[in-house]
Structure formats: C-alpha cells, structure tokens
Amino acid sequence: SSDSDSDSLLSFKDSLQNSSSLLPSWSSSTAPCSAHKANWEGVLCSQQGEIWGLKLENMGLKGVIDVDSLKNLPDLRSLSFMNNDFDGPIPDIGQLGALKSIYLSNNRFIGEIDTSIFSRMQSLKKVDLANNQFMGVIPQTLALLPKLILLRLEGNQFQGQMPHFSNRTWVSFNVSNNQLDGQIPPGLGNLDPTSFYGNEDLCGLPLKPCPSSKPSIPSIVVVVAVVVIALSAIVVVIIILSRRKQTSTSVEDPRALPKEGTSHDCCEDDQCEVYQCSSPIASSASGKKKGADKLKVTFVRDDRVKFDMPDLLRASAEMLGSGRFGSCYKAALLSGPVMVVKRFKQMNNVGREEFQQHMRRLGRLRHPSLLPLVAYYYNKEEKLLLFDYIQNATTLAFHLHGTSADHRLDWRTRLRIVKGVATGVSYLQNELPSLIASHGHLKSSNVLLKAETYEPLLCDYGLIPLMNQEDAQQLMVAYKSPEYLQHGRITKKTDVWSLGILILQILTAKEEVEDLASWVSSVSPDQYQDELFDRELVSGAARGSEDEMVKLLKIGMGCCHVDVEKRLDMREAVEKIEELKEISTYGYHETTTRTSTTHDINDEDFYSSCASEMDMRSSRAMSDEFINISFKS
Numbered sequence: 025s026s027d028s029d030s031d032s033l034l035s036f037k038d039s040l041q042n043s044s045s046l047l048p049s050w051s052s053s054t055a056p057c058s059a060h061k062a063n064w065e066g067v068l069c070s071q072q073g074e075i076w077g078l079k080l081e082n083m084g085l086k087g088v089i090d091v092d093s094l095k096n097l098p099d100l101r102s103l104s105f106m107n108n109d110f111d112g113p114i115p116d117i118g119q120l121g122a123l124k125s126i127y128l129s130n131n132r133f134i135g136e137i138d139t140s141i142f143s144r145m146q147s148l149k150k151v152d153l154a155n156n157q158f159m160g161v162i163p164q165t166l167a168l169l170p171k172l173i174l175l176r177l178e179g180n181q182f183q184g185q186m187p188h189f190s191n192r193t194w195v196s197f198n199v200s201n202n203q204l205d206g207q208i209p210p211g212l213g214n215l216d217p218t219s220f221y222g223n224e225d226l227c228g229l230p231l232k233p234c235p236s237s238k239p240s241i242p243s244i245v246v247v248v249a250v251v252v253i254a255l256s257a258i259v260v261v262i263i264i265l266s267r268r269k270q271t272s273t274s275v276e277d278p279r280a281l282p283k284e285g286t287s288h289d290c291c292e293d294d295q296c297e298v299y300q301c302s303s304p305i306a307s308s309a310s311g312k313k314k315g316a317d318k319l320k321v322t323f324v325r326d327d328r329v330k331f332d333m334p335d336l337l338r339a340s341a342e343m344l345g346s347g348r349f350g351s352c353y354k355a356a357l358l359s360g361p362v363m364v365v366k367r368f369k370q371m372n373n374v375g376r377e378e379f380q381q382h383m384r385r386l387g388r389l390r391h392p393s394l395l396p397l398v399a400y401y402y403n404k405e406e407k408l409l410l411f412d413y414i415q416n417a418t419t420l421a422f423h424l425h426g427t428s429a430d431h432r433l434d435w436r437t438r439l440r441i442v443k444g445v446a447t448g449v450s451y452l453q454n455e456l457p458s459l460i461a462s463h464g465h466l467k468s469s470n471v472l473l474k475a476e477t478y479e480p481l482l483c484d485y486g487l488i489p490l491m492n493q494e495d496a497q498q499l500m501v502a503y504k505s506p507e508y509l510q511h512g513r514i515t516k517k518t519d520v521w522s523l524g525i526l527i528l529q530i531l532t533a534k535e536e537v538e539d540l541a542s543w544v545s546s547v548s549p550d551q552y553q554d555e556l557f558d559r560e561l562v563s564g565a566a567r568g569s570e571d572e573m574v575k576l577l578k579i580g581m582g583c584c585h586v587d588v589e590k591r592l593d594m595r596e597a598v599e600k601i602e603e604l605k606e607i608s609t610y611g612y613h614e615t616t617t618r619t620s621t622t623h624d625i626n627d628e629d630f631y632s633s634c635a636s637e638m639d640m641r642s643s644r645a646m647s648d649e650f651i652n653i654s655f656k657s
C-alpha cells in the first residue's frame with residue numbers, strides 16, 4: 025500500500041546521513057506517488073502509482089543505503105545513486121532480486137564484490153559501477169546474467185582475467201581503466217577498443233594480439249585459412265538470412281520491427297522488453313507504406329553514395345545512445361557507407377513541406393566544424409536524420425570530465441577546439457539568420473572530437489524549429505539560458521551564453537552549468553592558477569600560456585553575462601577568441617588567426633602536440649552522457 029511504501033522510503037531516508045536537507049519533499053504529509061506523478065523528489069512512479077525506481081543522483085548523498093527498507097517496495101525495478109558520496113562496500117543489492125538496473129557510478133565504494141550478489145539478480149539488464157574503487161576480480165556471476173546489456177565497470181581497480189560473457193548485443197560495455205590482464209574473451213572482440221583501454225596487460229581483439237607461444241609458420245597458415253573460411257561462411261549465411269528476412273517481413277509487416285515506445289524506448293514498468301538492436305532503425309518506415317516515395321531517403325548532399333530505406337533497414341545497426349530526444353545508431357550499410365542515424369521522437373512541430381525545406385537549409389551548410397547532415401527520412405510517424413559516422417570520435421565532455429588524467433587535452437588543443445566551435449557557431453548564425461538560436465543545443469557532449477586530431481565537430485545544431493515546443497523547452501540547452509529561465513526569452517545571444525559556459529568548462533573542467541559563471545566571477549584573479557583553472561591544463565602548459573588562458577577566461581565571462589545587453593555578441597566573441605595566441609611547447613607565439621573560411625582542418629602540425637594523447641573513452645563523461653540514455657528499464 026502507499027502507506028507502507030512511504031514508511032519504507034522514510035526509513036530508507038533515515039539511514040542516509042544528510043538527507044533531511046537534501047530530500048525535503050520526502051515527508052509523510054504526501055504520498056510518494058499520485059498515479060505516475062511523483063510527489064517526492066527522485067521517486068519514479070508507474071501509471072498505477074507504484075514506485076518502480078529511485079533516481080537520486082548528483083546530491084552529495086552519503087551514509088548507508090538501507091537495502092532492507094527498499095526490499096519492502098515490491099515494484100522496485102531501477103535504482104540510481106550515481107554521482108554521490110557513498111563509500112564502503114557495495115550494498116547487498118542481491119536482496120533486491122527483481123531489479124533491472126542499478127547505477128552506482130561515481131561514488132567512493134570500495135572493496136571486492138561478493139560473487140553471490142549477482143546470482144540472485146537474474147532480471148538485471150543494466151549494471152553501472154563505474155568510477156569507484158572496486159577491486160578483485162570481476163564477478164563471474166555478472167557474465168551469467170542472461171539479460172545484461174549494459175555493463176560499466178570503468179575507472180575501478182578490478183584485476184585478473186575477464187569472465188566469459190556470452191554473445192549479446194551490448195547497449196554499452198566498458199571496462200577501461202582497471203588492472204585487468206589476459207585475453208579479452210572472444211565474444212567481446214567486436215566492441216570498441218576504447219572500452220578496454222587503460223588495462224596494461226589486456227590483449228586480444230579488439231586490442232593488440234596476445235603474445236603467442238611462437239607456433240610454427242605452417243600451423244599459423246592452417247589456422248588463418250580455417251578462420252577465414254569459417255568467417256566467410258558465416259558472413260554468407262548472415263547475408264542470405266538477413267535478405268530473406270527482409271523480403272519476407274520488413275516492408276509488409278510493421279510488427280517485424282520494434283515500435284517506438286516499446287522495446288528500446290523508455291519503459292516505466294515491468295512490461296518492457298530487452299533492447300533489440302538488430303534492426304531497430306525505423307519502425308513505421310518499414311511497414312504500411314508501400315509507395316516508393318514512402319521508402320525514400322532524401323539526400324541533402326550530392327557527394328555521397330545514395331541508398332534507400334530498405335538498404336538502411338538491412339544495415340547492421342549498433343546503438344550509440346538513447347535519450348529523451350530519441351535514439352542514435354551507427355548503421356553500416358551493405359553497400360559500404362557507415363552512417364549515424366538519429367531517430368527523433370519529438371520532431372513534430374512542422375509539417376512535411378517545412379521539414380523538407382529546413383533539411384535543405386541544413387544540407388547547404390558547409391563548415392569544417394559542423395558534422396554534416398547527409399540525408400533524412402520523413403514520414404508522419406518517423407523522422408530520421410542521417411550523418412556521417414566519424415570513426416573513433418570522442419566527445420569534448422568525455423575529455424573534460426573523465427576521471428582518468430590520461431585523456432586530458434593540452435592548452436593548444438583546447439584553444440583550437442574553442443576556435444573551431446566559435447567559428448562554427450558564428451557560421452551558423454550567419455547562414456541561418458532566421459533562427460534565433462541557430463545552434464540551440466551547444467554543450468560539451470554535442471561537440472564530437474575527431475580521433476587523434478581532436479578537431480571539433482558540432483552536432484545537433486539547428487533543430488529547435490523542428491522540435492515539439494514543449495519538449496524543446498525541457499530538453500534544449502537554449503531554453504536553460506538565464507534569459508529564458510528569467511524572462512522566457514530566447515535571443516541571438518543565447519548561443520553566446522552556451523559558448524561562454526563551454527569555454528568556462530574547457531578552462532576549469534567543471535561539469536556544473538548553472539552556477540559555473542557566478543562561481544568563476546567569485547574567484548579572485550590571484551587564485552586563478554591554483555583554484556580555477558583545470559590542474560591538468562596548468563601543469564602541462566608552456567610558459568607564457570597563462571596570460572592567454574586568462575584572456576580566454578575573460579572572453580568566457582563576457583559571453584556569460586546574465587544581462588543580455590551587456591553580454592558579448594557572437595561576432596565580438598569570435599574576434600576576441602581568434603586573437604588568442606597559441607604558445608607552442610617551446611614557448612614562442614604562433615599567430616594562427618583563423619576565420620571560419622580559412623580554418624585549416626588538415627594541418628598536421630596544427631594538431632601535432634596533441635596527437636600523442638590517448639583517445640580514451642571512459643568514466644564520468646561517458647556516464648554523464650549515459651544518464652539520459654540508460655535510466656530506463
């Protein structure tokens with residue numbers, strides 16, 4: 025009953041050390057849920073008013089996680105205590121046998137994990153223990169969980185060999201930055217290598233081969249020949265099967281593919297199915313409409329290999345992310361191209377004509393700092409935007425907020441990223457003058473960085489006009505600007521504010537957005553080096569760079585003026601940014617003033633100082649990106 029649920033939650037709250045100030049809404053005067061609406065912060069309620077999850081993140085919580093109290097919540101399926109201050113051994117979550125997801129990342133949990141915990145949790149789909157101090161071997165029982173599709177263990181001190189995971193389609197898998205050794209189990213060989221980086225003694229696919237015990241050349245030849253023959257046979261069988269399946273189901277039968285809202289979208293309760301990533305790209309696109317037009321992918325660039333919806337549905341798809349906006353897949357077409365397909369849920373603000381017109385407008389944009397829109401698919405129920413897939417790209421968020429210092433960017437690289445981003449946003453303002461916030465969603469996870477060169481590529485720009493307004497207001501960064509929050513206004517300077525926050529994040533590596541500008545202005549200049557600038561930035565910088573950093577800081581603050589009138593405008597901001605000098609590691613100035621048209625993306629020397637930085641994906645930033653995606657079923 026609701027009374028006993030609230031009693032259980034209140035006794036759970038009592039065992040936290042600092043909850044009374046942090047969870048004021050948790051009180052016996054209201055029920056935790058009124059149908060699906062939660063009255064208590066962080067409580068997730070089903071349509072029937074049952075408590076199916078707790079999402080208590082970023083609250084500085086500490087103390088004991090009282091599993092005994094949570095045990096009394098019969099409908100509890102999901103728990104997230106990410107980004108808090110919990111320490112000590114892992115709580116005995118094995119008592120919560122019905123849980124489907126558990127997120128404990130970015131706390132200070134320590135010690136070995138009893139292998140029996142997971143053997144009692146056969147429904148688990150998502151386990152995120154990243155960035156704690158767990159040690160010992162990775163429990164074998166994790167590998168035996170039949171439904172597990174997300175496992176994040178990065179940034180701990182796990183040792184020894186990895187258990188053997190059976191084949192499955194991972195939504196996310198990461199064991200980077202531990203102390204694992206030995207061979208990566210074969211079923212994981214096709215994952216992104218960054219998922220394994222930072223474990224010195226780990227070997228085998230997708231990393232370097234394990235040192236062999238010197239087999240003779242003829243035996244190598246025989247083994248290779250057998251493997252090649254076996255792989256070719258498998259590939260042929262897969263192609264034949266997928267073609268058969270395609271012709272027999274996809275175009276005729278809309279049920280053949282998962283529908284939006286069921287298998288890979290948010291499910292609030294028990295009803296949800298496991299993610300199925302095999303052919304998830306379009307649901308209604310595949311059914312109902314038989315006319316050629318209905319299956320047409322429209323290209324907005326004429327320099328790419330063309331394909332249509334049936335080709336896309338036949339592509340092998342891998343989910344890159346899934347959030348409130350929709351989902352994002354990597355799709356490798358049989359004909360060769362590899363695309364990123366973004367499937368948007370809330371893109372019904374305009375009709376077909378206007379949508380197409382806007383796509384053409386975005387398709388005409390050409391700038392080295394913009395991820396180019398290549399094509400789109402439109403029908404009433406389904407909107408897909410297709411972009412180039414950037415091999416081994418990371419995001420700026422990952423480099424700024426990851427916990428491992430190995431992938432931190434140096435000053436020159438950061439300055440070049442700022443220059444690239446600023447010229448990109450300024451180009452958008454010039455080319456899309458009818459849009460008030462031409463980017464509208466500028467944040468560090470929407471800045472892709474190319475592998476090795478770290479050239480920035482802006483994503484998710486120019487979408488505000490298409491988004492359902494209510495959703496846009498909740499989700500888009502532009503609507504979180506001070507002028508929107510205070511006066512409900514979006515202005516031409518809204519993107520400047522986001523650029524300013526990005527600059528402050530680049531200099532400080534702080535994740536906060538809301539208070540960042542006021543915190544920065546509260547620090548006195550003589551404390552900049554010690555307290556404000558990211559330590560990793562200052563320690564590696566060449567002599568003389570500090571002055572340039574302070575100048576960039578001033579520009580960032582000028583972009584973050586709460587008063588829109590006093591805030592820099594985009595042109596001023598870009599001019600000032602371009603005047604900043606890069607100081608090489610040898611201490612001399614390089615005046616690389618670049619404009620949006622002369623920005624030279626192929627200058628190898630331009631990026632040479634950062635090319636040695638490891639392209640390592642891990643930890644906080646990734647989990648940050650995954651907050652949207654993963655807290656679901």
Ligand SMILES: Nc1ncnc2c1ncn2[C@@H]1O[C@H](COP(=O)(O)OP(=O)(O)OP(=O)(O)O)[C@@H](O)[C@H]1O
Binds near residue numbers: 344
């Ligand atoms: N064109 C691309 N090439 C390579 N990787 C990409 C590309 N676009 C996105 N990604 C990767 O896929 C991940 C998921 O992308 P998505 O846009 O869904 O994430 P997000 O930025 O966290 O979400 P949102 O913008 O909705 O908050 C990104 O973090 C990025 O690592």
